[in-house]
Amino acid sequence: MKRFVYLLLAVLLIIGFTAYAQDFFLLPGSFYMKKGDNINLHLLSGNEFAKEGEYKYDGAKISKFVLYEGKKQTDLGKSPKDTASNILNYKLESPGLATIEVIKSENVESERNKFLKYLSSEGLDQIAEEAKANNQQYFVEKTTRYLKTLVMVDKPTDRDFDKSLNEEYEIVIKQNPYKADYGDDVTAEVLFHGKPLKDAVVIVYVKTINGNVYPQKLSADANGLIFFKLSREGIYMLSSVHIEASKDKNADFESWGTTYTFAFTNNGSMPDTYREFGFGNKH
Numbered sequence: 256m257k258r259f260v261y262l263l264l265a266v267l268l269i270i271g272f273t274a275y276a277q278d279f280f281l282l283p284g285s286f287y288m289k290k291g292d293n294i295n296l297h298l299l300s301g302n303e304f305a306k307e308g309e310y311k312y313d314g315a316k317i318s319k320f321v322l323y324e325g326k327k328q329t330d331l332g333k334s335p336k337d338t339a340s341n342i343l344n345y346k347l348e349s350p351g352l353a354t355i356e357v358i359k360s361e362n363v364e365s366e367r368n369k370f371l372k373y374l375s376s377e378g379l380d381q382i383a384e385e386a387k388a389n390n391q392q393y394f395v396e397k398t399t400r401y402l403k404t405l406v407m408v409d410k411p412t413d414r415d416f417d418k419s420l421n422e423e424y425e426i427v428i429k430q431n432p433y434k435a436d437y438g439d440d441v442t443a444e445v446l447f448h449g450k451p452l453k454d455a456v457v458i459v460y461v462k463t464i465n466g467n468v469y470p471q472k473l474s475a476d477a478n479g480l481i482f483f484k485l486s487r488e489g490i491y492m493l494s495s496v497h498i499e500a501s502k503d504k505n506a507d508f509e510s511w512g513t514t515y516t517f518a519f520t521n522n523g524s525m526p527d528t529y530r531e532f533g534f535g536n537k538h
Contacts, residue, residue, distance in 0.1 A: 277301050278304070278492070278494050279298065279299070279402055280402060280404075280494070280514040281297070281298060281514070282297045283297070283404060283529070284529045286406045286490070286517065288353075289409060290349070293346050294345050294353075295341050295344055296345075296355060296404070297529065297534070298357065299534065303468055304468045304470075304490075306533075306534045310342070311342060312343070316360060316361050318358045319356065320355075320357050323415070324349045325349075325414035327349070331355070350412065351407075351409075352406070352407055352408075352412060352431070353408055353414075354403055355404050355406075356401070356402065357402040358400070359402065360400070361398055362398070362505070363395070364393055365395075365396060366393060370386065374498070378474075382498045391507070396498075396509070397503055397508070398509075399423065399509075401511070401513040403425070403514070403515045404515070404517065405433075405517040416428070417430075422446075423447070423448055424447050424497055425445075425446050426446075426493050427444045427446065428442070429443065429444065432491070432517050432519045433517075435485050436485075437521040439484065440482060441485060442481070443515075445481065447497060451477075451479025452497065453476070453479060455475040456496075457473045457494065458494045459483050460491070461487045461490070462490045462533070463487055471483060489519065489532070491516065491518070492514055494512070494515075495513050495514075496511070496513075497510065497511045497512075
């Protein structure tokens with residue numbers, strides 16, 4: 256019986272780590288919408304931009320759920336939620352770019368070796384060294400994830416997509432990918448408590464129509480900026496994590512993560528649906 260309890264505890268700890276280690280990201284059924292279309296939004300998790308989990312709306316963990324259409328803000332937390340897998344069906348009525356943001360928070364317990372491996376894989380070498388100096392076998396993280404996705408409704412009107420949302424941790428892109436051509440440069444800014452975060456590690460993933468994923472690891476300059484090219488058609492995700500020793504006595508570390516998804520096509524004819532990019536059979 257005692258052995259069974261130990262095995263069960265080990266399984267639970269692995270599950271807890273899996274939930275922590277994966278990226279959380281937003282994926283709409285389509286990034287190219289028409290006025291009056293319903294946006295079918297999914298909250299997913301997975302490593303290397305692969306779908307490994309899908310989540311229903313959970314008001315206990317989601318503290319903010321907002322649609323930004325220029326200066327207009329709509330609290331989606333008050334809208335009806337789909338009871339199946341997606342977290343939102345909402346009709347978009349205003350042409351131009353639309354940003355949707357979700358803030359998700361929870362505490363997660365992680366086994367030592369896997370946690371250290373995750374820190375290294377994210378390029379967080381300094382915090383990994385600090386964790387190694389601690390002999391404890393499990394760590395508790397206070398995690399907050401800031402998730403954004405950018406979609407186009409009818410036309411690529413800018414509508415303040417390049418403005419900060421004044422969150423604790425976020426990525427802001429400076430060029431409109433829905434107006435871009437193949438090979439164009441994109442500048443993104445990493446902000447922590449509203450200030451540029453020097454040396455922030457950002458991984459840019461591109462998932463192409465054939466299902467291949469191309470990652471690129473970048474480090475922010477002194478102004479918190481990273482630079483990359485729209486070199487492939489597909490879905491882009493920018494992902495970054497920042498971790499510090501926790502000031503909360505109930506956690507060892509506090510982590511802030513942010514992901515930003517959008518699509519790029521050079522000719523306007525690329526399939527852009529949830530299913531066709533290999534994330535499942537739901538639209």
